[in-house]
Amino acid sequence: MERPQQTDSRAGLISGLSAYFMWGLFPIYFVATKAVPATEILAHRILWSLPFGLLILLFRRQIGDTIRAIRHPKTLALLALASVALAANWGVYIYAIQIEQIFQGSLGYYINPLIYVLVAVLFFGERLTRLQSGAIALAFVGVMVLTVYGGQFPVISLFLAASFTTYGVLRKLIDVGAMPGLFIEVLVLILPAIAYLVWLSHADILVFGTETRLNWLLIASGPITVLPLLAFAFAARRIRLSTLGILQFVGPTMQFLCGVYYGEPFTKAHAICFSLIWIGVAFFVLDGWRASRRASAP
Template sequence: MAQDTAEPVIIAPVKPADQDTLRGFGFALTAYLLWGFLPFFMKAVAHIPATEVVAHRIVWSVPIAGAVLLWLGRTNDIKVALRTPRTMLMAVLTAALITLNWGIYVWAIGADRTVETALGYYINPLFSVFLGAVLLKEKLDLAQKAAIALAVVAVAVLASEAGGLPWVSIGLALSWGFYAFFRKTLPVGPNQGFFLEILVLFVPSLGYIIYLQSTGQGHFGSTGATDLVLLMGCGLVTAVPLLIYANGAKLLRLSTIGIMQYIAPTIIFVIAVFVFREPFGPAKMVAFALIWISLAIYSSSLLRQHRGRQRLAASERDEARREEARSRG
């Protein structure tokens, strides 16, 4: 999903250029399904304050991410990063953004606003395209401009109906969009970057958990075995889908990943409406219809661009072969 954390280093063989593999598709699909069904887990911890849940997500992710780094033999990258002030400053920024994203998501599920989280993750790729145009001066084609415009109209429809902006959706899209933007500038691999972020957050998160437990406000073990297991499981539901996704991402084309990213918010939407029975009135129907149309336009543009690059690459290869044949003749 335009998802709720960073992508770690891919620990799979490099695929041939511009080819999908069944193995990669299986890994990516599994990850998106896990992200899609994550609201069930978050609903199970909805009685626990979102800040406490996020703190446990961070603390219990550290040993998992650390074990992966040890397995990959990439601990030296972390040592170098810890001695580089610029890298650490950027890690602090991205860590703050991902914490905000997690906090909004966890709170929204517990507050019966799961529909809004689905909308936020649908908007996310469009907001990323918008960020690229504004901050990186990337050129947008007509289809991309139309897709972004429809997304803005969808948000306006919801704002008009609710008497205010759908801040959960906007907050998720903004926090993840800026996180992804700044994360690209972090000069370490994705897996190392993820570990660095949660390492930055580890001490304050652990301190917060200790404070809650010492003041009788914590849920780790003091409210029963169920809460203890659920809070320890926060690390698994955070890190495991990322590692599975990592094994698939490098075995798939970017355009394939671009289309597959809608699997998770679609599952979240279905769960919100048909399982959690959250309200889904006419305004939300119109807004989601506009978003789905905008995503269809955006996806078709993405596929056209990919095919254009393929044709250009094929043409260049053919020209290179002809040039080689002429030089031999």
């Protein structure tokens, strides 16, 4: 008979895999909505996340937590800054998929954890292990190979990594749950999003309303945004942080496979760059596993 803790851990692992699996399939959604400009998709993603997020808050009884966070000026200010970083990350990622740069999107989320570690060293006084240093060095060499040998500076990849790291650092400074925090961030962005959609409507260039299939796809951006985060929040409470650190590479790996499926050009420079990144990821995962073993040792 399984212990409750084992059952809880298994549920957390399944939930974490589900979250990163859903994030990994994002390119399919954004390819399906390619007829809609990236900025309009971003506005709809913000708009439809609000009511769906509210339902989740009601279900999880987190309305009180959300109100307390809104009433705290410093928390609200940091969440407002985080919302800008998140919206920029969302918008650039949608744009990347639409211009057939799925590999760059995947690369950005591969190197994001490495940049996060580098920020922790530079600004939070943490020390790099040898494996972490090797992983960051390999990522740097990989980016240089793609830039010099491949003739393509991965500006999209670096922006995605930097913006999501900024978002992560800001959220680290805020004592608020994942779902209440996301709801407040969406709340901050909702007025600009609605204003933009109204302007598109008056300019007669709003795609929403022109085709039933696209309408439903745009409405679906709400649950598509919120559900992975809900699964992630569930997992984060039930499995080790080191396990989550390993799972985070499931998303960019699936995005990479989506790029292969859609037939994006994969040059020799891409192959060298990704090979170096994958070795760096292996170093990163090994370091996390070692740290977990040391932490659990009696």
